[in-house]
């Protein structure tokens with residue numbers, strides 16, 4: 001038995017079978033990777049708010065920007081705050097893919113949290129969360145996300 005198993009045994013040994021089950025479930029869930037904040041079938045519900053173009057600030061990838069249903073009106077009209085859960089998503093493609101018709105290389109996303117801050121992710125084509133709340137996302141968007149060009153942390157100029 002390796003040490004993590006024996007720790008587990010001593011941790012769960014004193015619990016009732018039900019408590020043991022719950023503890024194992026909890027440990028299993030904790031071992032999971034964080035999930036992307038956008039659904040796999042986002043093309044069904046998210047709307048394009050910026051069509052295919054090059055983004056010098058995002059590694060010169062060709063990008064499209066999409067908004068979740070609750071992010072759409074605040075992002076486009078800029079007359080109300082974003083609600084909790086509002087998500088903006090960037091599809092990033094190779095810099096040679098000027099029509100954004102090829103595979104997505106990377107997703108970057110921002111989702112408004114209950115504390116009023118954005119949760120930042122970069123996500124692989126296999127939907128693995130590669131990074132969360134990277135300093136460079138937060139730092140750059142804090143600057144470009146200000147009016148009149150930006151809006152509440154979002155940086156695309158309308």
Ligand code: HEC
Pocket residue numbers: 054055056057058063065088089090108109110120121122131134136137138140141144153154155156157
């Ligand atoms: C060097 C500056 C810079 C860095 C670093 C950066 N961004 Fe951006 N980001 C921008 C700019 C500028 C735009 C809008 C223009 C464009 O699309 O190129 C943008 C657009 C976005 C959008 C679309 C919504 C919008 O209008 O802002 C998302 C989502 C996003 N970035 C997420 C991220 C994440 C996640 C990271 C870190 C992994 C990140 N960004 C790092 C500058 C940056």
